[in-house]
Amino acid sequence: MTRPHVVILGGGPAGVGAAYQLRRLDRARVTLLEQQHVAGGNAGSFALEGLRVDYGSHRLHPACDPAILADIRGLLGDDLLDRPRHGRIRLRGRWIHFPLQPLDLALRLDPGFALGSARDALLKPFRSAGPEASFADVLRASLGPTICDSFYFPYARKIWGRAPEELSAIQARRRVSASSFGKLARKLLAQVPGLKRPGAGRFYYPRRGYGQLSEAFAEAARAAGAELRFGRKVTGVVAPATPEAPWSIEAESDGAIERLEADQLWSTLPIPLLARLLGEATPAAVREAAGRLHYRAMVLIYLVLPVGRFSEYDAHYFPGADLRITRMSEPKNYANLEAPAERTVLCAELPCAAEDAVWTMSDAELGRLLAEDLARAGIPLPAAPLRVEVRRLRQAYPIYTIGYEQWFGVLDGWADGLPRLLSYGRQGLFAHDNTHHALAMAYAAADCLEGPVFRRDRWAGYRGEFERHVVED
Numbered sequence: 001m002t003r004p005h006v007v008i009l010g011g012g013p014a015g016v017g018a019a020y021q022l023r024r025l026d027r028a029r030v031t032l033l034e035q036q037h038v039a040g041g042n043a044g045s046f047a048l049e050g051l052r053v054d055y056g057s058h059r060l061h062p063a064c065d066p067a068i069l070a071d072i073r074g075l076l077g078d079d080l081l082d083r084p085r086h087g088r089i090r091l092r093g094r095w096i097h098f099p100l101q102p103l104d105l106a107l108r109l110d111p112g113f114a115l116g117s118a119r120d121a122l123l124k125p126f127r128s129a130g131p132e133a134s135f136a137d138v139l140r141a142s143l144g145p146t147i148c149d150s151f152y153f154p155y156a157r158k159i160w161g162r163a164p165e166e167l168s169a170i171q172a173r174r175r176v177s178a179s180s181f182g183k184l185a186r187k188l189l190a191q192v193p194g195l196k197r198p199g200a201g202r203f204y205y206p207r208r209g210y211g212q213l214s215e216a217f218a219e220a221a222r223a224a225g226a227e228l229r230f231g232r233k234v235t236g237v238v239a240p241a242t243p244e245a246p247w248s249i250e251a252e253s254d255g256a257i258e259r260l261e262a263d264q265l266w267s268t269l270p271i272p273l274l275a276r277l278l279g280e281a282t283p284a285a286v287r288e289a290a291g292r293l294h295y296r297a298m299v300l301i302y303l304v305l306p307v308g309r310f311s312e313y314d315a316h317y318f319p320g321a322d323l324r325i326t327r328m329s330e331p332k333n334y335a336n337l338e339a340p341a342e343r344t345v346l347c348a349e350l351p352c353a354a355e356d357a358v359w360t361m362s363d364a365e366l367g368r369l370l371a372e373d374l375a376r377a378g379i380p381l382p383a384a385p386l387r388v389e390v391r392r393l394r395q396a397y398p399i400y401t402i403g404y405e406q407w408f409g410v411l412d413g414w415a416d417g418l419p420r421l422l423s424y425g426r427q428g429l430f431a432h433d434n435t436h437h438a439l440a441m442a443y444a445a446a447d448c449l450e451g452p453v454f455r456r457d458r459w460a461g462y463r464g465e466f467e468r469h470v471v472e473d
Contacts, residue, residue, distance in 0.1 A: 004452045007249055007260065008032040009234055010268035012041030013435050014425030016217040016228075017442030018266060023224035027449050030226040031260060032218075033251050035233045038211065039218035041268075042393055043435055045211030049304045049387060050340045052209030056300055056349050056396075057315050057329035059085075059203035060213065061472040064436035068443060072204075075216040079207040081335065087315040090323075090377055092150055098317060099201050099473075113150055120144025134402055135167035139176065152176065155319035158326050159351050160296055160399050171400040175432045175471050205334045213435065232258065234269070237277040240419055247420070264454060266445065268425035270295065270395050271411045282414075289410035293430060298396035299350040299358055301325075301366045304387040308341050309333070311379070323373045324358075325350050343386065348373075354394055363388045398430045422454065429466065437469045 006022060008015045011034030022028045038044060045052045060072070073080055087098040092113055097104040105114075120143065132138050135156060139148050153164045160167060206212035222228050235257070236250035246261035267274050272290035275282045282290075314333040318325055328348040331337075348370045352358050358366070367388035371381050398404075408430050415423040424441045426433045433441075444462040448455045 002452045003028050004263035004449075005029045005031065005246075005261070006264040006266055006449070007247065007262035008266045008268070009249075009274075010034060010041065010425065010427070011036065011039045011214070011218065011228070011230065012268055012425065012427075012438065013043055013214050013217070014268045014428070014438040014442045015039075015041075015266075016214050016221055017439045018424075018445050019221035019226040019228070020217045020224065021443050021446035022449065023221055023226045025446060027446060028264070030221070031262070032221070032226060032228045033232045033234055033249070034228070034230050037230045038215065039228075039230075040211035040214035042396065043210055043214060043438075045209030048302060048345055048389055049343060051331060051337070051343075051345050052211070052335075053302060053331045053345050053347055054210040054329075055391060055393060056298065056347065057327055058210040058435065059083075059205055059334070060210075061203060061434055061436055062200075063434075063472055064204075065440055065443075068436065068439050069204075072213065072216075075220055076206055076212065079212065081205050081207055083203055083205050083314075083334065083336065085201050085203055086313055086333070087317065088313050089317040090320060092320075098315075113146060116146030117144070120146050132169050134165050134169055135172045135400075136164035138169045138172035139164070151319050154321045155326065157321070158319070158324075160397065161351065161353055162399060162401060166401055168400040168402050168404055170405065171432075174400075174469070207335055207337075209331065209335070229253075229258075234277060236279065237265070237274070239278060239281055239421075243419055263452065264420045264422070264449070266422045266424065268423075268428050270427040271408075271415060271423050271430060274415065274423060274428070275411060286410060286414045289407040289414075292407040293404060293411070294399045294401065295395040296351050296397040296399050297354045297356075297359060298393040299352055299361075299366065300391045300393065301348045301350060301370045302387075302389040302391070303346045303348075303367060303370060303381070303385040304389070305344050305346065305381065306342065306383050306386050307344060309344055310346055310382070316377075316379070318373070318377065323377060324369060325373050328370075328374075346370075351396070359392065363390045366390050395427065398432060400432075404430075416456075420454065422459075431466065431469070432471050433466075433469050434472050437466070441466060 006028040008019055011032055015032055016039050019030045019032045022030050042055050043058055045054050085099055088095045089098045092110040094108055094110050096108050127141055130137050139152050156164045218228055232251040232253050235252050238248035240247060246263060247265040249260055251258045272293050275286050275290040310330050315327055315329045317327050325348045328346055330346055332344050374380055415421055424445055426438050448459045
């Protein structure tokens, strides 16, 4: 069989996962281009004061496909830790455990919230069914006003920067796993001893940070013969002039320009960026559609504290509008690391737009902002930070505004119509997905390559599966 040259753009889980699987199956010669100097993308890790920290809070869910999970176990060995989930949510001034636990809810939930939610559950059969055109419509109809107004709606405004009425109903169906009282009840029952599903209330996490997952796939891909070029920013793409001609890719590295050709071009880059990289060759309607899709940016604030541990919790969630951050994690508690004994790191997530004032705040200003939020939440810092570090993600989450699917459809159809091009992964499919979903896309893509031919009919079947993905909280 003829083995084509596949060039993969992007070294996140979808990129390195595909590189590994293509080479393991010996289906292609593979070259991967990644802008950063290490694999992982937004799911990567870096060293900070003797600790490995992630770009936000990440975990590998037990819902991962068994075959992929077996590969991950083989790659990581004893470094793949099986950990209990131990987080908490600040809801109306009270802390409740997350994942939700029946006894904890009974003891700690605000009585007014509990009574309101119970009333909303009883009245659900009498609520009129509306058109369910928006995120707000879906959740208000299924959960009622109490949970929506106290939890989901303020959280949505913070995470996506839009009113719930402006967000698509698809956002509720793809992003909210407990979108009805029935689903919420099943989640609660899953935490009851004797009724627990396998993996419920647990997660997998690499010992050396979440980025170790992508790094292991990258190392295995390279060992199998893939060429991985890090520190390469793709600056231009030229589509084949004829059906048989190759793709041409231009990348910049330390001021030097590299050019390479590909029989197949697989892109995990944000699909609007891919459209821009093709320049004037991209039709005007596609360029317009690219401008209509929006991503939420994220400022990540890291505080290095001179204490062994800040709290027992791996993550704290802040849905309320009184605080600016949405989540704070303590990486030490994910990996169960004891060293270094004299310090720990906190990582707070602050969603924003790249035009917002917080995007350009100094590290010191953002450190003070976080300290103020924690004091307001009743968990003040135990000591002044030794260091404040800030990282910025320009494209953290896709924003599903009402009608976004029309614009994504234009881009998706355009990409699908180009010869020997595949746009996939979270960014390539504009999807709210977990890492195990991105890896499933990578493995599916490799399965669709037969000799020089990418089986579009088989890929369409996989796309149907991807559209049923619901983000695991």
